[in-house]
Amino acid sequence: xxxxxxxxxxxxxxVNLSVRTDNQIIGKSSSLVSFGLPRTGGFPSIRTSxxxxxxxxxxxxxxxxxxxxxxxxxTPETELTPQTxxxxxxxxxxxxxxxxxxxxxxxxISVEEENSEIITTIQEAADLIDKLVEKKA
Amino acid sequence: MRIGFTKxxxxxxxxxxxxxxxxxxxxxxxAHLETHLWYVKPSEVKNESLLKxxxxxxxxxxxxxxxxMRGEELRKSALLARTLVRTTIARYQINSQINPRSLxxxxxxxxxxxxxxxxxxxxxxxxxxxxxxxxxxxxxCGVTVDSQIGIDVEEKHRSIKHTVLSFARxxxxxxxxxxxxxxxxxxxxxxxxxxxxxxxxxxxxxxxKGFSGAPFKTFTIRFKEDSIHQASEIxxxxxxxxxxxxxxxxxxxxxLANSHYAAICTExxxxxxxxKRNVPTKLTVWKTIPFVVDECVSGTDAVKTIxx
Numbered sequence: 001x002x003x004x005x006x007x008x009x010x011x012x013x014x015v016n017l018s019v020r021t022d023n024q025i026i027g028k029s030s031s032l033v034s035f036g037l038p039r040t041g042g043f044p045s046i047r048t049s050x051x052x053x054x055x056x057x058x059x060x061x062x063x064x065x066x067x068x069x070x071x072x073x074x075t076p077e078t079e080l081t082p083q084t085x086x087x088x089x090x091x092x093x094x095x096x097x098x099x100x101x102x103x104x105x106x107x108x109i110s111v112e113e114e115n116s117e118i119i120t121t122i123q124e125a126a127d128l129i130d131k132l133v134e135k136k137a
Numbered sequence: 138m139r140i141g142f143t144k145x146x147x148x149x150x151x152x153x154x155x156x157x158x159x160x161x162x163x164x165x166x167x168a169h170l171e172t173h174l175w176y177v178k179p180s181e182v183k184n185e186s187l188l189k190x191x192x193x194x195x196x197x198x199x200x201x202x203x204x205x206m207r208g209e210e211l212r213k214s215a216l217l218a219r220t221l222v223r224t225t226i227a228r229y230q231i232n233s234q235i236n237p238r239s240l241x242x243x244x245x246x247x248x249x250x251x252x253x254x255x256x257x258x259x260x261x262x263x264x265x266x267x268x269x270x271x272x273x274x275x276x277x278c279g280v281t282v283d284s285q286i287g288i289d290v291e292e293k294h295r296s297i298k299h300t301v302l303s304f305a306r307x308x309x310x311x312x313x314x315x316x317x318x319x320x321x322x323x324x325x326x327x328x329x330x331x332x333x334x335x336x337x338x339x340x341x342x343x344x345x346k347g348f349s350g351a352p353f354k355t356f357t358i359r360f361k362e363d364s365i366h367q368a369s370e371i372x373x374x375x376x377x378x379x380x381x382x383x384x385x386x387x388x389x390x391x392x393l394a395n396s397h398y399a400a401i402c403t404e405x406x407x408x409x410x411x412x413k414r415n416v417p418t419k420l421t422v423w424k425t426i427p428f429v430v431d432e433c434v435s436g437t438d439a440v441k442t443i444x445x
Binding site: 070071078085088089090092093094097098101102104113114115116117 | 205206207208211248271272273291295297298299303304307308334338347348349352353354
């Protein structure tokens with residue numbers, strides 16, 4: 001499976017995400033980089049390929065990663081992928097709950113308790129967030 | 138019935154190692170109304186060959202999960218958690234000697250782990266119940282017979298990123314928010330918050346439903362006062378399911394090793410479920426390094442009962 005490393009610089013933090021080309025996540029590197037209507041601060045968005053179902057936006061993944069890093073006090077060397085499980089990083093139930101709170105604050109959404117079980121990885125968190133944000137709009 | 142105190146001299150433990158459960162001190166199952174609690178402190182387990190021995194008793198899946206943890210300390214506490222569960226259950230030598238490696242586990246419909254006893258269909262599964270909890274600095278396993286159990290341990294001074302009240306407003310019930318808001322000293326408020334958190338976690342784990350199955354806002358844990366206004370009992374009121382006999386559950390709250398709060402929630406039995414008198418559960422606590430040393434710490438400074 002091809003592996004691409006993308007470096008996103010934004011929000012005052014530098015986050016390294018490894019993006020793999022499988023159906024779960026963001027599209028191939030050959031996707032168009034389109035300068036469409038600015039969503040946040042006018043930075044470019046990478047169009048996702050149609051193959052992906054429930055693919056979270058790169059900026060969502062980035063924000064989620066930043067919140068997880070802060071909550072778990074991770075060192076910059078700790079590599080995060082969308083598939084990284086919070087438990088692998090040492091998050092216990094209190095940490096997970098705080099991560100959810102942090103995400104709710106950041107994205108102005110409300111996560112039902114019943115959904116907290118499905119937020120176990122960065123990808124799952126980002127997918128749910130995008131879904132909830134879309135519902136709000 | 139206190140179990141004696143066996144201790145191998147640390148300087149010769151390497152020679153007295155055995156790669157079998159015979160080096161686990163056998164112990165009798167807890168009685169009805171009795172709870173056993175075993176804990177291990179990862180900082181006290183340093184020997185590499187001992188850790189390898191622990192790795193060896195895990196299932197392949199468990200080993201995989203341990204190795205996926207990011208960082209040596211996290212791997213060690215994950216390893217000790219599985220080791221503690223397997224060796225603890227193996228001590229009870231139900232029917233015959235059990236090799237900790239041979240134990241199999243499964244999850245109930247809500248995802249709560251339980252033993253998948255490998256006896257023939259004729260024999261009834263032993264009525265042993267267990268639950269574990271771990272922080273990076275302490276791993277604990279509670280055991281009961283004929284009674285569901287949930288435990289939670291937290292570092293007393295663990296940091297939280299949000300304020301106590303914003304956390305409580307988001308997750309706790311109205312009564313609990315009021316309780317915490319009424320505490321003026323922020324340090325005391327934080328400690329009471331951690332205690333309440335461990336009690337709530339222990340309850341949902343005892344129910345077997347976990348956090349998402351029994352949202353924290355749907356029940357209140359409070360301290361019932363006796364006639365002289367001393368907190369005498371921890372009780373739970375459930376809003377969503379008033380028919381769920383919440384008087385079925387009893388709680389203990391301890392301070393372990395001066396560093397952690399441990400909450401234990403177990404099912405009350407029919408005899409005391411009427412709640413006429415709170416029949417205290419007998420609790421026995423061991424500090425252990427599996428295969429090396431077991432120390433009964435009940436009644437010592439390592440175990441301070443807060444409630445229960």
